[in-house]
Amino acid sequence: MKLKKIMATLLAAAMITSFTITGCGSKINADAVAATLDGKDISMGVANFMAQYQAAQTDLYFLSYYGEDMWSTDSGDGSTMTDSVKDSVMENIRECYLLDAHAADYKIELTEEEKTAITEAASKFLADNSAQAIQKMGATQEIVEEMLRLNKVQSKMRAAIQEEIDTEVSEEECAQKTFSYVRFDKTAASDTTTDDTAADDVSDADAEKDNMETAEQFLKDAAENMEEAAEKEEYTVLKCSYGAGDLNEDDNTTSMDVEVLKAADQLKEGKLAKKVIETDSGYYVIRMDSTDDKEAAKTKKESILTQRRNDKYAETIEKYKEDSKWNINESEWKKVNFDELYTAKQEDTTTSTDDSTTDDSTTDQDNTGTDDTTSKDE
Structure with missing residues (x-):
């Protein structure tokens, strides 16, 4: 499971749902120190809440796919899902407090309206969630507000840092x-039919046929109109845009084989390649559509700027890390676990007609980025 990337995405969303849980409550000492950043203590109350909040979101997204033992499942690198989530959460906590410490550098502060919205969102979260979930998460007004404050500062700092990039992108770039x-696969299932006895003697190589002949036939058919020829044979015509830098294997940003890109680069606009291009994985029939695609260039420019923004942010965070002292209190942090599962809160709605009662699962979300959740009843 590629969990770490997924967890980072969910953490950034900061959506709180109403949760219920199974089991007893939190045994975490909220006043204990979870980590220290440049001498500033980060409480277990805040760290555990952020971890439990993430666990609740993960339960809602993945429990139905991976089952109730998912937290003890190997993530593919020797660690469990619990390890992956806790690592992601702690790294996010570190990043949030680093950004908070440097907020003044960018003149970042929360407005009164933002502070009010955070207070209201935290109150709503506490009101909407079950008592069991609140206890397990160790949620208090102060702790929930702190997480929402950190998320807001992180968002505003990211935007400020990313504004520092060079927005000039040359036409050549x-x-x-x-x-x-x-595209044709190298081989296809053979059309040859055999009886059961004969089939036992057919090797794997004999059971498949090379697709070069099929690709070459399509090349001939596509000479007048590729789209019509493809539609007739029910093939799919796809498009690929590339730049000069993509012709280098190490710099290729497309998903296309460089051999195909190099072949395409020899074509004039509107021209079909005279032969089928072969790669290790398939055969290609190609036609150059545009040697100066303005729309694709606009998309590429935005992609370049997005990469610069992401790089600038990552470089800034890395510099903050290098210039700071960070320590995790492993003896306390190891106490955080996700053994008790969170489930979406069920709201009972009763109608008097025919004594019928229905249970509707609801998720409420307000403009502050919080929503409701719950857990299984014992």
Whole structure:
């Protein structure tokens, strides 16, 4: 399971749902120290709440896919899902407090309206969630407000840091060519039929046929109109845009094989390649559509700027880390677990007609980025 990337995405969302749980409550000492950043103590109350909040979100998203033992399941690298989530949460806590410490550098502060919204969102969270969930999460007005405050500061700092990038992108950097192609697998199931006895003697190689002949036939058919030829044979015509830098294997940002890109780069606009291009994984019939695709260039420019923004933010966080002292109190942090599962809160609605009663699962969300959740009743 590629959990770490998923967890980072969910953490950034900061959506709180109403939760219920199974089991007893939190045994975490909220006043204990979870970590220290440059001499500033970060409480277990805040750290545990952020971890439990993430666990609740994870339960809602993945419990139905991975089952109730998912927290003890190996993530694929020797660690469990619990390890992965806790690592992601602690790394996010570190990042949030680093950004908070440098907020003044960018003149970042919360407005009165933002502070009020945070207070109201925290109150709503506490009111909407079950007593069991609140206890397990160790949620208090102060702790919930702190998480929401950190998330808001993180968001505003990210935007401020990313504004520092160079927004100039040369035409050469974003210039794009676009070609159409139909791809064929190297082999296909043989059309040859055999009886059961004969089939036992057919090797794997004999059971499949090379697709080069099929690709070459399509190349001939596509000479007049690739789209019509593809539609007739029920093939799919796809497009690929690329720039000069993508012709280098190490710099290729497309998902296309470099061999195909190099072949396309030899074509004039509107021209079909004279032969089928073969790669390790397939055969390609290609046609150059545009040697100066303006729309693709606009998309490439935005992609370049997005990468610069992401790089700038990552570099800034890394610099903050290098210039700071960080320590995790492992003896306390190890006490955090996700053994008790969270489930979406069920709201009972009763109608008097025919004595019928229905249970509706609800998720409420307000403009502050919080929603409701609950747990299984014992």
